[in-house]
Amino acid sequence: MAQTSFRRRARLASSAILALTLATTVAACGGSDDDGTTADGKIKLTVATFNEFGYEELIDEYNAMQDDVVVEQKKAGTANEHQDNLYTKLAAGSGLSDIEAIEVDWWSALMEQSDAFVDLSDPDVEGRWLDWKTEAATTPDGALIGYGTDIGPEGICYRSDLFEKAGLPTDRDKVASLFSDWDAYFDAGRQFVEKVPGTAWYDSSGGTAQAMINQVEYSFEDEDNTVIAADNPEVKEIFETVTSNVDDGLSTGLTQWSEDWTASFQNDGFATMACPGWMLGVIEGNADGVEGWDIANVFPGGGGNWGGSYLTVPAQGEHTEEAKALAKWLTAPEQQIKAFEAKGTFPSQVDALSDPTLTGETNAFFNEAPTGEILAERAEAVPFIAHKGPKFADINTAYQQAIQRVDEGKETPDQAWDSFLADVERLG
Amino acid sequence: MEAGSTAVKSVGDVGGPTSPTGPRPDSADVRRSAWRRRLSRLDTVVSPYVFVSPFFLLFLLVGMFPLGYTAWVSVHQWGLLSGQGEFSGLDNYRRVLEDRYFWNALRNTFSIFLLSSIPQVLIALGLAGLLDTQLRFRGFWRMSVLLPFVVAPAAVALIFGNVFGDRYGLVNEILQGIGLEPIRWHVDTLASHVAIASMVNWRWTGYNALIFLAAMQAVPRDVYESAALDGAGRVRQFVSITVPMIRPTVIFVGITSTIGGLQIFAEPRLFDTAGLGGSDRQYQTLTMYLWELGWRVRDLGMASAVAWLLFLIIVTFAVLNLLASRRAGSLKGLGRKGAAR
Numbered sequence: 001m002a003q004t005s006f007r008r009r010a011r012l013a014s015s016a017i018l019a020l021t022l023a024t025t026v027a028a029c030g031g032s033d034d035d036g037t038t039a040d041g042k043i044k045l046t047v048a049t050f051n052e053f054g055y056e057e058l059i060d061e062y063n064a065m066q067d068d069v070v071v072e073q074k075k076a077g078t079a080n081e082h083q084d085n086l087y088t089k090l091a092a093g094s095g096l097s098d099i100e101a102i103e104v105d106w107w108s109a110l111m112e113q114s115d116a117f118v119d120l121s122d123p124d125v126e127g128r129w130l131d132w133k134t135e136a137a138t139t140p141d142g143a144l145i146g147y148g149t150d151i152g153p154e155g156i157c158y159r160s161d162l163f164e165k166a167g168l169p170t171d172r173d174k175v176a177s178l179f180s181d182w183d184a185y186f187d188a189g190r191q192f193v194e195k196v197p198g199t200a201w202y203d204s205s206g207g208t209a210q211a212m213i214n215q216v217e218y219s220f221e222d223e224d225n226t227v228i229a230a231d232n233p234e235v236k237e238i239f240e241t242v243t244s245n246v247d248d249g250l251s252t253g254l255t256q257w258s259e260d261w262t263a264s265f266q267n268d269g270f271a272t273m274a275c276p277g278w279m280l281g282v283i284e285g286n287a288d289g290v291e292g293w294d295i296a297n298v299f300p301g302g303g304g305n306w307g308g309s310y311l312t313v314p315a316q317g318e319h320t321e322e323a324k325a326l327a328k329w330l331t332a333p334e335q336q337i338k339a340f341e342a343k344g345t346f347p348s349q350v351d352a353l354s355d356p357t358l359t360g361e362t363n364a365f366f367n368e369a370p371t372g373e374i375l376a377e378r379a380e381a382v383p384f385i386a387h388k389g390p391k392f393a394d395i396n397t398a399y400q401q402a403i404q405r406v407d408e409g410k411e412t413p414d415q416a417w418d419s420f421l422a423d424v425e426r427l428g
Numbered sequence: 429m430e431a432g433s434t435a436v437k438s439v440g441d442v443g444g445p446t447s448p449t450g451p452r453p454d455s456a457d458v459r460r461s462a463w464r465r466r467l468s469r470l471d472t473v474v475s476p477y478v479f480v481s482p483f484f485l486l487f488l489l490v491g492m493f494p495l496g497y498t499a500w501v502s503v504h505q506w507g508l509l510s511g512q513g514e515f516s517g518l519d520n521y522r523r524v525l526e527d528r529y530f531w532n533a534l535r536n537t538f539s540i541f542l543l544s545s546i547p548q549v550l551i552a553l554g555l556a557g558l559l560d561t562q563l564r565f566r567g568f569w570r571m572s573v574l575l576p577f578v579v580a581p582a583a584v585a586l587i588f589g590n591v592f593g594d595r596y597g598l599v600n601e602i603l604q605g606i607g608l609e610p611i612r613w614h615v616d617t618l619a620s621h622v623a624i625a626s627m628v629n630w631r632w633t634g635y636n637a638l639i640f641l642a643a644m645q646a647v648p649r650d651v652y653e654s655a656a657l658d659g660a661g662r663v664r665q666f667v668s669i670t671v672p673m674i675r676p677t678v679i680f681v682g683i684t685s686t687i688g689g690l691q692i693f694a695e696p697r698l699f700d701t702a703g704l705g706g707s708d709r710q711y712q713t714l715t716m717y718l719w720e721l722g723w724r725v726r727d728l729g730m731a732s733a734v735a736w737l738l739f740l741i742i743v744t745f746a747v748l749n750l751l752a753s754r755r756a757g758s759l760k761g762l763g764r765k766g767a768a769r
Contacts, residue, residue, distance in 0.1 A: 078701050087723050091508045113509050257701040258614075259589045263596040394724060397702065404707035408615045411708070426527065427725065 038070050043319050045326055048074045048097035050082035052281035053149065053309075054343030058335050062326065069322055078257050079103045079307075083393075090116055096314040098323035099330075102146060103309050107136060108225075109390040110312075111145065118313040118320045119143035125328060132385050133348045137310055146310030147331040150345035152276030153378035154211060154304045156185075157283060160367065161292030162271040166195035172369060176298035182212065182241065185272075185300040189250045192271055201250040203273040204261060205242050205407050206400040208251075211274035212238045213396070214386050215304045220396065221389035229395050229424050236417070239399070243406040243413040253407040255400075262286050274299075276306040277375050280344030284365045294367040297374040303381030308348060346375045353379070391427060398423035495739070502732035508722060513729075520733035524721075530734070532709055533717035534741075536621065540696070540713060541689035543625035544632075549681060552633050556640035557666050570641065573634030584627055585698030592623040614700060617710040624711055627695040632688070636681050643677035644670055679753045683746050690742050691715050714738050 038044050049055060059071045074097055076082035083106055089095035090113065102110055110117075121144040128134075133148040156179055160170040168188065169175055179185045189201030202208050213219045213235070220229040229235055245251060252270050254261040264270060265286035273279070275295060287293060311327040313320050329335060333352035339345050340352075341361060352358055353376055361372030402420035405411040411419065502520050505513030524530050559570055576584070591598045592613040600610035613623045647670060655665050671678070693715040697703050704720060705712025712720070714734065722731030 080702060084703070084723055087508060087726065091728075116509075254595070255700065255702065255707075260593050260595045260597075260614075263593065267596060269595075397704070397724070401702070401704065401707045408612070408707055410615065410710075426529075 042068050042070045043322055045069055045071045045099065045319060045323055046074055046097035047071060047099040047101075047311075047326070047330075048076070048082065048085070049101045050076040050079045050103070051278065052285070052343040052345070053101065054281065054339030054341075054345050055330065057342060058330060058338055062329060069326070071326060079105070086110075090314070094316055096316055098313065098317045098319055099327050100312050100314055101149065101309050102312055103307055104136070105307070105388055105393045105396065107146075107310065108388055109393065111139065112390060114139045114143060114145050116315055117145045118315050118317075118324060120145065120147055120313060120324055120327065122324075122328065125331075127350065128331070128333070129348050130350060133308075136385075146312045147327050148348035149309045149311055149331055149336065150278060150339070151308035151348045151379065152278060152306040153346055153375050153382055154214075154274050154276045154299050154306050155374055155378050156272055156296045156298055156300070157275035157279065157366070158272040158294055158296060159268075159290075159292045160294045162196060162199060162268065163192075166192045166271075168192060170294075172294050172296045172367075175294075175296040179296065179298045179300050182300040186241075186245055186250060189245070189272075190248055193249045196271070199268050200252040200270040201245075201272060203252055203264070203270045204254050204256045205246065205251040205403045207256045207274055209238055209242045209400065209403050210396070211299075211304055211306055212242070212301070213399070214306050215301055216386060217384050218387050220392055220399075221387065223387065225389035225391070227391055227395065227424065227427075229399070230421050235399075239403065239417060239420075240413065242403055243416065246407055251407055255404055266290060274304070274306065276308075277340070277344045277346030277371075278307060280363060280366065280371065281342070284344075292367075293365060295363075295369045295371060295374060297377055299378060299381065302383060303378060305379075305382045305385055308346075340372070344371060344375075346379065394427050395424055398427065498732045498735050501728055502736055504729055506727070506729040506732070508726035508728050516729065520729045521737070524730055524733045524737065529709060529712065529717060529720075530714075533705075533712050533714045536617075536696075536705070536709075536711055537690055537692065537713045537715075539618075539621045540625050540628070540692055540711070541686075543621055544628040544692070545682075545685045545689045547625075548629045548633050548636060548685060549678075551629070552636035552681070553640055553671065553678075555633065555637040556644055557670060559637065559641050560644045560670075570638065573637050575634065576630050577632065577635045579631070581631065581694035582698060584631055585695055588623065588627045588630075588695075589699065614706060615710075617708075620699070620706060620711040624692070624696050624699055628689070628692060632685070636685065639681055640674060640677060643674035647673045675753070679750060682749050682753055686745050686749050687742055690738065690745065693719070714741075 047055065047059070053075075055073055059073055062071055063069075076085065082101070083103070086096070086100055086102070086106075090110075121142070125144075125147065129148040130151070133151065134144070137146040137148065138144050156175070158175060160172075160175075163170045163175070168191070169178065178188050186201075192201050193199070216232075216234045216238075218228065219232065219235055220227065222228050242251075246253070252261070252264055254264060254269070261269075265283065266289075273283075275283070280295070283293060311331055313323045313327055317323055331349070333347065333349040333355065336345070336347035336349050337352050337355055337358050340347055340358060344363070347353065347358065358372045359376055361370070362368050363371040398420055402411075402416040402423070405416045405419070406413050501512075503515060503517055505516050505520075507513065555573060559566070559573070563569055593600065594610070594612050594614050597613065599613070604610055611619050613619050651669055651673070652665055655669055660668065692713050696705055696711045696713050697716055697719070699711060700706060703716070704724075705716055715738070718731050718734040718738065721727050721734060
């Protein structure tokens with residue numbers, strides 16, 4: 001007993017030297033003690049994801065196909081949570097899952113640590129993904145660090161029942177013609193909140209700002225990853241636009257992923273939201289039992305991509321070969337189409353985009369909308385992929401917080417902008 | 429300690445058989461018995477330390493080593509992923525002390541600490557006083573006060589997150605039901621501190637109550653009888669007998685809740701999803717600030733500097749706490765207890 005606890009403690013101490021002052025979190029970060037095999041001698045692979053990847057049934061399928069491998073999924077509630085775990089265990093050098101999903105916002109910060117991941121390049125997967133998706137995952141010396149899973153082409157999801165109440169059109173094509181640009185979208189919102197008091201126009205200021213930032217090619221950092229957030233007029237303009245909507249009641253004032261935000265899906269909290277493919281599964285889960293959700297084939301100001309992820313194989317894993325095989329299988333077009341059918345995560349694989357199963361896909365929850373066709377068109381409408389350097393996620397958090405302070409009435413837009421500038425300065 | 433010294437005595441007895449009825453010792457025997465006596469004496473002197481050493485060796489490894497290593501990290505540039513950089517002296521400390529979020533976190537930590545520890549210790553004392561009486565189903569009541577302690581902090585945060593929801597939370601719905609204004613638990617600084625403190629209190633009050641209860645049961649019952657004969661009521665007995673008699677325990681609980689209270693992490697960390705303590709960091713505590721520096725800003729050098737500053741703050745407060753509670757009230761009781769040991 002003393003011996004095992006000694007060994008465990010010794011390992012904890014060496015893997016998380018700073019554990020002392022973080023005594024409360026150590027228990028949570030202790031990691032798994034297993035050696036990567038199950039009791040009956042099979043290799044155990046873990047896949048760490050966040051939000052909804054749509055992998056549940058795929059993993060069952062893979063397990064049924066394999067005799068000597070058992071796959072288990074570890075799902076984190078939010079991308080942030082997943083990211084914190086990833087950083088901690090990357091620094092500790094142990095404890096990561098065999099496969100770790102990584103979201104694009106953090107991608108370039110982790111590309112700087114490309115040694116920590118297995119080079120996944122493989123002749124079998126050449127040309128599997130959209131070019132830009134692969135390029136972003138390739139290091140200067142040609143190693144492929146991640147296999148693309150999904151991309152996040154955005155449409156606008158809306159509640160047709162609430163639109164009807166407000167006297168707005170409910171048909172998804174007519175709705176699409178309402179939202180040609182952001183101003184038109186916000187104007188429709190002002191009209192809406194006048195007619196339906198108590199319900200906001202969009203789910204959160206942060207989410208809306210994020211959608212707009214994703215339409216700026218160089219938002220917080222320029223090509224050389226120099227931080228330009230403070231001087232970029234586009235960043236300031238989006239900030240001003242979104243914060244000036246607060247007084248008009250367009251925003252719920254909630255932060256995405258908070259408990260109140262989740263509850264607002266059940267309480268007619270808002271009528272529309274920027275909606276990348278992977279959000280469909282989130283909405284369906286949060287709005288379970290609510291009728292009237294639909295998706296319009298439009299995105300204000302052209303197209304936009306929000307998020308999308310990669311699967312990586314950390315080099316610290318014990319079964320990197322098997323993990324690579326699994327990642328390869330999971331990110332194959334056939335499998336990604338199934339994930340799309342399950343949770344709406346839109347494939348980044350070239351062959352999947354023209355696949356009739358994908359283009360013919362309809363979503364019962366979203367009023368039988370042809371989500372496959374809509375998102376494929378939304379993907380085509382994306383003019384470029386916004387550049388996200390190593391500091392993107394950190395600055396974005398500060399940006400979102402500044403907007404939130406205005407939403408909550410803690411600061412005026414001017415004060416919030418100034419404190420955002422101070423935060424950017426602090427992040428260096 | 430006591431168990432250790434008895435063990436030593438018996439070992440010493442066996443190790444030194446100088447029997448007077450034995451054969452007449454020759455010079456070698458004399459030498460050997462002298463050597464044995466020395467060994468026996470050595471045994472008495474050294475053994476206690478050997479017996480307690482496992483704890484101290486472990487403590488060196490998992491207590492002192494991280495402490496020293498953190499100090500080492502704190503005087504270097506040190507990235508979470510990039511590792512050790514150049515020696516930078518006290519630069520990390522300077523940067524921490526110049527950061528307004530450090531002072532903000534310090535304020536929040538003390539506010540939440542005071543809002544949690546004071547009511548917690550008082551309620552725990554009262555609760556223990558009640559549990560110390562002749563209740564029916566005593567075991568049941570005593571067990572149930574410990575129940576919240578067994579629940580994982582993450583689960584507590586989840587439940588209280590719903591209770592203290594700004595818009596759709598239980599408390600606000602009740603407030604609105606009786607015609608009051610809803611409280612913005614996640615927005616207003618003081619309200620968020622109260623919400624977090626109540627999570628902490630819910631979890632720890634029962635635990636402290638049981639510690640108090642254990643101490644109260646050691647108070648001789650005849651003291652109460654004489655007090656009752658002198659006409660002291662229940663409340664008077666509690667204030668004038670129970671509390672002074674368990675003063676060492678009160679000090680102990682005071683110090684442990686100071687240590688715990690200044691390190692509050694899980695509850696405020698899980699109070700929102702971003703984990704930075706609200707849009708204005710209105711409930712970011714020092715440990716959360718440390719975590720932000722280490723894992724979000726990915727600067728372990730600065731994070732370690734915060735860890736050391738926090739350590740010094742806690743030591744200062746633990747000492748102050750000890751001095752204050754020694755000074756307050758009668759020193760006699762404590763002195764006698766100390767002498768008895």
